[in-house]
Amino acid sequence: MSSTPLASIKGLSKRFGGIAAVSDVSFDLVAGEVTALIGPNGAGKTTLINLVTGVLACDGGTISLEGEDITARPTHQRGTAGIARTYQTPQIAHGMSVLTNVMAGAYRFGQHGLLSSVFRPWVVMKENDEMAARAAQCLTRAGVAEQWWQRLATDLPYGLQRRVEIARSLAQDPKLLLLDEPAAGLNPSETADLSRLLSEIAADGRAVLLVEHDMGMVMSISSHIVVVNFGRKLAEGTPKDIASNKDVIAAYLGADEAVA
Amino acid sequence: MDTLLQILITGLVVGCIYGMAALGFTIVYNATKLINFANGEFLMLGGVLLACAAQAAKLPMSLALLLAVAGAALTGWLMQRCILDMAMARSSDPLTLVMLTIGVALALRGAAALAFGREITFVPEFGLLPLVLIGNVYIPSQGLWIIFVLALTSTVLWYMFSKTMFGKAMRAASQEPRAAALCGIEPKRAAAIAMTLAGALGGLAGAMLAPISAAFYENGIFLGLKGFAAAVAGGLGNPIGAIVGGLLIGVVESLSAGYVASGFKDAVGFILLILVLILRPQGLVGRAIVTRV
Amino acid sequence: MTTSTSNSNLRHDAVILAGLAVVLTLAELALTSQFHRSILILSMIHAIAAIGLTLLLGYAGQVSLGQGAFMGIGAYAAAFALQKLALPAPVALVAAVLLPGLLGFLIARPILRLSGHNLALGTLALGAVFFVVAAQWRSVTGGLDPGIVDLPSLAIAGFSHERILYILAGISLLSAIAVAVSLVDGRFGRGLMVLRTSELVAACMGVDTVRAKSMVFAIAAALSGLSGALLALYLRSFNASAFGVGLSIELLMMVILGSLSTVWGAIFGAFAIIVLPNLLEGFDHAKHLIYGLVMVGIMMFAPRGLGETLFRLVTRKRSVA
Numbered sequence: 001m002s003s004t005p006l007a008s009i010k011g012l013s014k015r016f017g018g019i020a021a022v023s024d025v026s027f028d029l030v031a032g033e034v035t036a037l038i039g040p041n042g043a044g045k046t047t048l049i050n051l052v053t054g055v056l057a058c059d060g061g062t063i064s065l066e067g068e069d070i071t072a073r074p075t076h077q078r079g080t081a082g083i084a085r086t087y088q089t090p091q092i093a094h095g096m097s098v099l100t101n102v103m104a105g106a107y108r109f110g111q112h113g114l115l116s117s118v119f120r121p122w123v124v125m126k127e128n129d130e131m132a133a134r135a136a137q138c139l140t141r142a143g144v145a146e147q148w149w150q151r152l153a154t155d156l157p158y159g160l161q162r163r164v165e166i167a168r169s170l171a172q173d174p175k176l177l178l179l180d181e182p183a184a185g186l187n188p189s190e191t192a193d194l195s196r197l198l199s200e201i202a203a204d205g206r207a208v209l210l211v212e213h214d215m216g217m218v219m220s221i222s223s224h225i226v227v228v229n230f231g232r233k234l235a236e237g238t239p240k241d242i243a244s245n246k247d248v249i250a251a252y253l254g255a256d257e258a259v260a
Numbered sequence: 261m262d263t264l265l266q267i268l269i270t271g272l273v274v275g276c277i278y279g280m281a282a283l284g285f286t287i288v289y290n291a292t293k294l295i296n297f298a299n300g301e302f303l304m305l306g307g308v309l310l311a312c313a314a315q316a317a318k319l320p321m322s323l324a325l326l327l328a329v330a331g332a333a334l335t336g337w338l339m340q341r342c343i344l345d346m347a348m349a350r351s352s353d354p355l356t357l358v359m360l361t362i363g364v365a366l367a368l369r370g371a372a373a374l375a376f377g378r379e380i381t382f383v384p385e386f387g388l389l390p391l392v393l394i395g396n397v398y399i400p401s402q403g404l405w406i407i408f409v410l411a412l413t414s415t416v417l418w419y420m421f422s423k424t425m426f427g428k429a430m431r432a433a434s435q436e437p438r439a440a441a442l443c444g445i446e447p448k449r450a451a452a453i454a455m456t457l458a459g460a461l462g463g464l465a466g467a468m469l470a471p472i473s474a475a476f477y478e479n480g481i482f483l484g485l486k487g488f489a490a491a492v493a494g495g496l497g498n499p500i501g502a503i504v505g506g507l508l509i510g511v512v513e514s515l516s517a518g519y520v521a522s523g524f525k526d527a528v529g530f531i532l533l534i535l536v537l538i539l540r541p542q543g544l545v546g547r548a549i550v551t552r553v
Numbered sequence: 554m555t556t557s558t559s560n561s562n563l564r565h566d567a568v569i570l571a572g573l574a575v576v577l578t579l580a581e582l583a584l585t586s587q588f589h590r591s592i593l594i595l596s597m598i599h600a601i602a603a604i605g606l607t608l609l610l611g612y613a614g615q616v617s618l619g620q621g622a623f624m625g626i627g628a629y630a631a632a633f634a635l636q637k638l639a640l641p642a643p644v645a646l647v648a649a650v651l652l653p654g655l656l657g658f659l660i661a662r663p664i665l666r667l668s669g670h671n672l673a674l675g676t677l678a679l680g681a682v683f684f685v686v687a688a689q690w691r692s693v694t695g696g697l698d699p700g701i702v703d704l705p706s707l708a709i710a711g712f713s714h715e716r717i718l719y720i721l722a723g724i725s726l727l728s729a730i731a732v733a734v735s736l737v738d739g740r741f742g743r744g745l746m747v748l749r750t751s752e753l754v755a756a757c758m759g760v761d762t763v764r765a766k767s768m769v770f771a772i773a774a775a776l777s778g779l780s781g782a783l784l785a786l787y788l789r790s791f792n793a794s795a796f797g798v799g800l801s802i803e804l805l806m807m808v809i810l811g812s813l814s815t816v817w818g819a820i821f822g823a824f825a826i827i828v829l830p831n832l833l834e835g836f837d838h839a840k841h842l843i844y845g846l847v848m849v850g851i852m853m854f855a856p857r858g859l860g861e862t863l864f865r866l867v868t869r870k871r872s873v874a
Contacts, residue, residue, distance in 0.1 A: 053757050054756075055753055055756070055757070074756075074761075075753075075756040075757055076755075076756045076757075076759050076760055076761045076762065077759075078757075079756065079757050079758050079759035079760075080759040083757075084757070084758070085757055087754070091750070091751050091753075091754045092750075093746055093747040093749070093750040093751070093754070094749075094750050095746060095749070095750075095814060095857075096743075096746050096747075099560075100743060100746075101747075103560075103740075103743055104740070104743035104744065104746070104747045104758065105758055106740075107740050107743070107744055107758050107759045107760055108758070108759040110739065110740035112739055112740065113739075113740075113741055114736065114741050114768055116739070117735045117736050117738065117739040117741055117742070118731075118732050118735050118736060121563055121735040121738070121739075124561070124563075124735065124738060124739035124740075125560075125561040125563055125564075125738075127739065127740070128560040128561045128738065128739065129560050129561075131560070131740070132560035168758070172758055172759070295670035295673070295674065297673075343849060343853070346853065347852065347853050350853065351856065353856070354669040354670050355614075355616055355669060355670075355673070356852050356856045357670075357852075358616070358669070358670045358673045359616075359805070359809070359848065359852050360848075360849055360852040360853070362618075362802065362805075362848065363844075363845045363846070363847075363848030363849035363851075363852060364845060364849060365845065366802065366841050366842075366844050366845030366848060367841070367842050367844075367845025367846050367848075367849065368845070369841045369842075369845070370839060370840065370841025370842025370843065370844070370845055371842050373838075373841060373842075374838065374839060374842060481681070481798050482681065485674075485677065485678060485681055488674055488678075489678070492674070521689070523685070523688070523689035524685060524686070524689055526681070526685045527681075527682045527685035527686060527689075530678040530679075530681045530682045530685070531678075531682055533674065533675070533678045534664070534675050534678050534679060534682070537667055537671050537674065537675050538663050538664070538666055538667065538675070541671070
């Protein structure tokens, strides 16, 4: 597909105490494609997301976005640069409506900070309207019906909270979107909706990194799959390659099979 | 040299009180992970109750002391049973619980002011023990009492927590509530026992302190903060650290009163608390055995 | 998006603000009793500091048990500027906003590394340190006795000292509200509210959380400073005991009596805390006991604020930030 990747991860490592949570993992993320990151529980998938977003500092390796090394940048600068994420359990801000939650996601597009707020509130009001329009678009796209928008976000059912979270990350207009098990807890029809949505999001020209256990979903929407186990990259390739890879099958079925 | 020794002894005696306050605070923290802002009020209650029983009711000192300790312990038990149990079941938000204990502290202070008046009362020394004079350095009789009581209570507590089944179950209660329940101590009961112990310890410390620094309904804030400072300096959750931290704060305060300016001595312990919280949250004493929350 | 709801609360807030301005003006013209006027002045003054704490605690989720100290710093700064430097009152007020604001900003980075109960402990200790220093640093503060005495009267051209203070406090309060509501209305405020739930989420969406928290802490300190300076100007004599830990707790009471979700709650809370002791005979005697019990009750049954919970019960509306 496209020749230059949007983001590259090279030799990334992270240790917790004596345990290597991630060691020497490298792969590329290409704009317009869904890349899946799979592996057994505890393989280091969430740690990788935390390293890419800068929530954790890595012990070795580099992360670059659009050719620029961002390894040393703090989390908020990566957010501003266009890296957005969702969480294993939805992290919806309490005490805020659905719409405000998603408007908050558009933070990086605001021009007006503290001083403008105080001295030129009318500019901020206009900006709020723009952000609300953006948020409305994202909510519609993520499939959250308008009847919910003024409700407290934490009052929504679980499946809808997941959608609100995706809408919030879309409001950030991400170049790179990292999704941590977005299908967990969803029923089959919700999962199908989600698959369609994620394919569309990638088709916008964004790079999507999908951490997911639902193999049907992974196989159907990703162009590229990276398999990790015990913090190491085990295999990498197209869904077809991965489905027939012996190491991967062994890792998923257990060590006994690998020995035999 | 004599002056320095005298200052150190004064510091150690007051430090014993801070250590006892810190110990109660630590026992509660270890049982329920609660930071009890009302802990200082137990000391205030100990002092005020002793003053009331000994001065106003003219009871013999031993009986008055017993009443003071029992009163503070009962307060601790009631606080856990009537308020905290319910609140902990409703919310685990640390900020809500912190403000709740601040509310309890205010209420106790207010109740003490209403019940015992707003005067500063002085209590006679316990006596019996002599004033020890070594060269030009002396240890006051009440100071000996305080050192003796701290040694006794900490030994008893140490034995109870590390040698008996009951103590092991108490410790397990915070880490592994289900396992502790199997050993016969439910988390709720462990919480009530911990708060009662903290009340008793605080009451005892406050009563021991009353003869050297008077009893006053507003004493709780500063005594509580110094107890926190001691517990935090010793590494939050570490009982031995709490005592060492208490002695440390007492000595540092006493040194700054002796050599810098006596008026600022109260500030020294608080500044130490802020610095330790920010720079060394695992505490100054020993290695970090505490898991940070 | 339905057309009836606006994306900013500002229009709504502006209407209430104008209403409040009218009420305060009418009250000033109608008030004949010195006693009633003093209650209103004190309520307005304390509400300013409580608004700062609402921003910090309610919006950013950072507790401070040391706000009384910043009020004290404002009070002493104003007194120093008036007495020792012989500066005019408006300049003294500006100094009383800037100094605590700057100090707050400097302290914020280290102290806000703490969170939850450690932050409560740290700020409580900070407040206690301030009290000890204020009580001992006699050359500047006058200590506990006599403290600061005989600040100049602000009476000019037929306007009494009280009347001038009423106007000053009123303008300050209205400006503080205007600043606070516009601050929380834009993306800065939304960033804070996300930060309250999770700093990680806020950071990942691009909010510089350390900077945002420091700014709020500084603003809360500056508003406290303004409040303290007005109190100093009004009372004309005071000592360190006015700015002890008790004041910090009262400010906290004002916020939780009102609301943790809107700055308007602070006005209600401040009014309640100032009026009650003056209204009820013998209240002062049982003040701590009552405050304590009320605080316990609120934390158990209405942790987002008493006023807010009652308001929601009455209107049966789910609040939307």
